[in-house]
Amino acid sequence: MPRIMLTDEYWLKLSRLLLETGRVYNKPEHRMTLEGILYRMRVGCPWRDIPSAFGDWNTIYRRFNLWSKKGVLLQLFTALKQSPDFExxxxxxxxxxxxxxxxxxxxxxxxxxxxxxxxxxxxxxxxxxxxxxxxxxxxxxxxxxxxxxxxxxxxxxxxxxxxxxxxxxxxxxxxxxxxxxxxxxxxxxxxxxxxxxxxxxxxxxxxxxxxxxxxxxxxxxxxxxxxxxKLARNYASTLALAYCMMWLPM
Structure with missing residues (x-):
């Protein structure tokens, strides 16, 4: 099993926020889908090379592309930055x-x-x-x-x-x-x-x-x-997810 990044505590927080966007259904496979997206983001591999432990690579890519198109990951970033210090x-x-x-x-x-x-x-x-x-x-x-x-x-x-x-x-x-x-x-x-x-x-x-x-x-x-x-919106969504990982422990 490849290394994963989401603890139960982090996933509970993210899954609640994903549902609050109103654009994501409550499906049990979403956790491993998100882990697959994070794996690809961490190692920089082609989508086709995502390990099968995370699920079918095409399903992971299509879901990422759909979430990116709907702005879900950008909304997730906005929801997580609850108490910034603007001094x-x-x-x-x-x-x-x-x-x-x-x-x-x-x-x-x-x-x-x-x-x-x-x-x-x-x-x-x-x-x-x-x-x-x-x-x-x-x-x-x-x-x-x-x-x-x-x-x-x-x-x-x-x-x-x-x-x-x-x-x-x-x-x-x-x-x-x-x-x-x-x-x-x-x-x-x-x-x-x-x-x-x-x-x-x-x-x-x-x-x-x-x-x-x-x-x-x-x-x-x-x-x-x-x-x-290739698409700026997909790269922006990748950045937004990385920012989410910085905000999650807060």
Missing amino acids: WEFIDGSIVRAHQHATGASTHESESIGKSRGGNTTKIHLAVDSYGLPIDFLLTGGEVHDSKAAPELIACLPDADFVVADKGYDSELIRELVRKKNGKPVIPRKSNSKVGNADIDWCLYKYRHLVENAFARLKHYRAIATRYD
Whole structure:
């Protein structure tokens, strides 16, 4: 039997939330289906190579695809983040390589895969709370600069006392967006800035490693560290499930 990830306590919590979405029926095989999805996410194998102990691979894939299409896993992530600490919010972006099998989706919409120096890449733009737990994210092509995606990400975030980011977010537009949401931006200016960094809280800025730690935990999952999903919504659902695993012990 392959290693599993869900204890009885975790499954009880997840199964209740799955039923509350109103989009999932109460079926006993759902636990092993979810274990199969987590196995594939952890090891990064093709769907066909999921061990038969979890059930038929095609059933697992079709259920994942259906849940992704209905937004079930994103709803699960939203339901689990019940008590974030919004005193501090940390934002950052991280590039992941897209496998050659991730390209070529037969859709007319953007699949959040772009060309950058590293080839076909996707960028995860992530926000975490004061404890380093994920609170929101979005996907773009890997060539999109952090500062370009920041306005959309910040607009989705709850109001916080401080929003902390690195020099990649050095923009007066971004600072003004944070101030409009009653927060204080802690974003260092670049070395050629005439304003300088006398107003930066460097003690608070040191805690920016919390968002880097969240990315490190995410990339323990090989299906996230390398993108194999053709559809952006399926990759986003994989990310949402990884965030759920970070919130489950809370």
